[in-house]
Amino acid sequence: MERWVIVNPAAGRGKVGRLSGAILKAARERGAKAFLTEGPGHATELAQKAPEGARVVAVGGDGTVHEVLRGLAGTEKTLGVVPIGSGNDFARMLGLLGLPWPKALEHALFAPEEAVDLGWVNGEPFGASLGIGFDALVAKKALSAPPFLRGMPRYLYALFGVLRELRLPEGRVLLDGALVYQGPLLLLAVMNGPAYGGGIPIAPMADPRDGRLSVVLARRFSRLGVVLILPRLLLGRHLSHPEVVALAGREVAVDFPHPVPAHADGELLPEAASYRAEVVPLGLRVVGRRASVKGEVPALRPAGT
Numbered sequence: 001m002e003r004w005v006i007v008n009p010a011a012g013r014g015k016v017g018r019l020s021g022a023i024l025k026a027a028r029e030r031g032a033k034a035f036l037t038e039g040p041g042h043a044t045e046l047a048q049k050a051p052e053g054a055r056v057v058a059v060g061g062d063g064t065v066h067e068v069l070r071g072l073a074g075t076e077k078t079l080g081v082v083p084i085g086s087g088n089d090f091a092r093m094l095g096l097l098g099l100p101w102p103k104a105l106e107h108a109l110f111a112p113e114e115a116v117d118l119g120w121v122n123g124e125p126f127g128a129s130l131g132i133g134f135d136a137l138v139a140k141k142a143l144s145a146p147p148f149l150r151g152m153p154r155y156l157y158a159l160f161g162v163l164r165e166l167r168l169p170e171g172r173v174l175l176d177g178a179l180v181y182q183g184p185l186l187l188l189a190v191m192n193g194p195a196y197g198g199g200i201p202i203a204p205m206a207d208p209r210d211g212r213l214s215v216v217l218a219r220r221f222s223r224l225g226v227v228l229i230l231p232r233l234l235l236g237r238h239l240s241h242p243e244v245v246a247l248a249g250r251e252v253a254v255d256f257p258h259p260v261p262a263h264a265d266g267e268l269l270p271e272a273a274s275y276r277a278e279v280v281p282l283g284l285r286v287v288g289r290r291a292s293v294k295g296e297v298p299a300l301r302p303a304g305t
C-alpha cells in the first residue's frame, strides 16, 4: 500500500511550517511519500494524484483535511490526519486529539482503518460539519478583518460586525423530503461530528457512524438572543432553547430567497440560495482511534512495510 503525507506549512499559525522539515523526514523514513503544499487547493491536487488504495495523511487543521478529503472522497483511498491546526474538529471526531505529532503520524500511517459516514453538499464532500447562515457569515466577515487582528479578537470583530447588520433570511427546510420548518433562520448546522469552529459542540449528539446527519436549526433569534445563547452553545447546553431544534436524517435541503453563505469543515463554499446535503453511510475510509486498541498506538514499523 502506498502512503502519502501532505503537509500544509501554513496551518497551526506557523507551527506546521516550523515542524515541516522534521515531519517530512519522519514520514520518508517510514516509507511514505511526503509533500509540502504550495498554496490553497494544492492538497486536493496531491490527494487526487495518490494511487487508488493509498493512505493519504493530512498534516494541518480542518482546512487541510477538507482539501485532502476533496481529493479522495468517493475513491478507495483512506484519509489519515495529524492534527496540528488551529481548528481540528475532524480529528476530534475521530478521537485523535492529544497525541504528540510523531505518535499521531505513526498512527495515521500504520493503524488499522475504519469507516465513517461521509457528507456531501452541492457536490462538495464534508467530513465533520456543514454550517449554513450565521456561523458562515462570521467566517466570511473574519476574512475582511484588519490583518493585525488574530485569533479570538478577529473572531469577536467578525461576530459583532455580523450582529450589527443581522437580518434573518426566511429558510425552508426539508428533511428526508418532508418540510420541517419554514420561517426566519439564524443558522442550520448539518453535522457528522459533534463540533465545529475549533470545538464548539453544536451537535453533541452527532455520531459519525450512525448513517445519519445531525441537524440543528437555530430559528428566530434577536441580536440579544444570539449574544445570550453563545455561552450555552460553548457548553453544549443550547438544545433546550425554544428556538433551537435538533433533528436527524439522511437528506437535508434548505432554500432561501437569496444566496446565503455556508462552510464545509470551516471552508467557505460557493454561496448559494439552495443547499442539498446527503450522507453516504460509512462512505469514508479513515484512520481513527476505534479500530486500534484503546489508548494504544501501534509500535514503530521499519521503513517500507
Ligand SMILES: Nc1ncnc2c1ncn2[C@@H]1O[C@H](COP(=O)(O)OP(=O)(O)OP(=O)(O)O)[C@@H](O)[C@H]1O
Pocket (backbone or CB within 6 Å): 008, 009, 010, 011, 012, 013, 037, 038, 039, 040, 041, 042, 060, 061, 062, 063, 064, 065, 067, 084, 085, 086, 087, 088, 266
Ligand atoms: N503553502 C500554503 N500557503 C498558504 N496557505 C496554504 C498553503 N497550503 C494550504 N494553505 C491553506 O491554508 C489554510 C488553513 O489550513 P488549516 O485550516 O489546515 O489550518 P488552521 O491552522 O486550522 O487554519 P485556520 O485557523 O486558518 O483554518 C487552508 O485553507 C489551505 O487552503
